[in-house]
Amino acid sequence: MWTFCEPPDTPTCPATAGPIRSVSTSSSTRPERGPPAVRDPVKSAPHQPSRHTVLRWADAQAAPWKNGGGLTSTLLTGPAGSPSDAFDWRISIAGIRRSGDFSAFDGVERVFTLVEGDPVALTIDGTEQAVPLLAPLTFSGASDVSCALMSGPARALNVMTREGRCRAEVSVLLIDGRRQLTCTRGRENLLLPLPSEVGVTTSGGCTQSLGRFDLLRVHGDWALLEPRGAQSMLLIEIAPIG
Numbered sequence: 001m002w003t004f005c006e007p008p009d010t011p012t013c014p015a016t017a018g019p020i021r022s023v024s025t026s027s028s029t030r031p032e033r034g035p036p037a038v039r040d041p042v043k044s045a046p047h048q049p050s051r052h053t054v055l056r057w058a059d060a061q062a063a064p065w066k067n068g069g070g071l072t073s074t075l076l077t078g079p080a081g082s083p084s085d086a087f088d089w090r091i092s093i094a095g096i097r098r099s100g101d102f103s104a105f106d107g108v109e110r111v112f113t114l115v116e117g118d119p120v121a122l123t124i125d126g127t128e129q130a131v132p133l134l135a136p137l138t139f140s141g142a143s144d145v146s147c148a149l150m151s152g153p154a155r156a157l158n159v160m161t162r163e164g165r166c167r168a169e170v171s172v173l174l175i176d177g178r179r180q181l182t183c184t185r186g187r188e189n190l191l192l193p194l195p196s197e198v199g200v201t202t203s204g205g206c207t208q209s210l211g212r213f214d215l216l217r218v219h220g221d222w223a224l225l226e227p228r229g230a231q232s233m234l235l236i237e238i239a240p241i242g
Helices: none
Strands: 003-005 023-025 051-055 062-064 071-078 089-096 108-116 120-124 127-131 137-140 145-149 154-162 166-175 179-182 188-193 198-202 207-210 215-219 222-227 231-240
Touching (some): 051 071, 071 215, 108 166, 154 166, 154 231, 188 198, 188 222
Antiparallel strands (some): 023 166, 051 215, 062 071, 071 089, 108 137, 108 154, 120 145, 179 222, 188 215
16 A cells, blocks of 8 residues: 655655555445465566656546436556446546436446536435545445435546456545655555646656646656645555455
């Protein structure tokens, strides 16, 4: 999982760091399961040179949902360039403009996080529950899901992973000053700021300014965050299974 510590004057990869404290983690509508089996990152994924990829929200192209009930903008898929029905994992933001059914994704687990708008009510396999802003919720893509808007339109981040190949964890980090996050080797580590701009420097010395809904894919040991005022961010970690 992501960890963080107070950054030194000159950023370095910390030897140790405590777990994130101000974080809301995903919950599930299914029975609690043990942690996923993860490859030994030292043996299965040699450390890569530090680099990063930025996916700008302004460049994302909207496409209709599978069932035609709305629009979604895909930010990133893995492996790169995977078609919509053959990805190992996918990160997208959906605009919800009216109440209705979600598309079915057999063989996929999804983490749904409301990032804009008022709370919504999801009915998952016949059970209704309110979903507030920034409260990640995990459920099967094969479930029968409908969404009821409680007031106006909303947006939601969807992180989908292919069952048996990988699994995602989405956390919410609230920060009001510089923070240094330590990445987990052998996993995909991604950041998505929500309301305002954040400066990010990675362990390779690369610096980027991220705007609202821009997605940063980090390869390296750490990322130094420098928000402009109080800020909330989504931390996404995707781990291989087996």
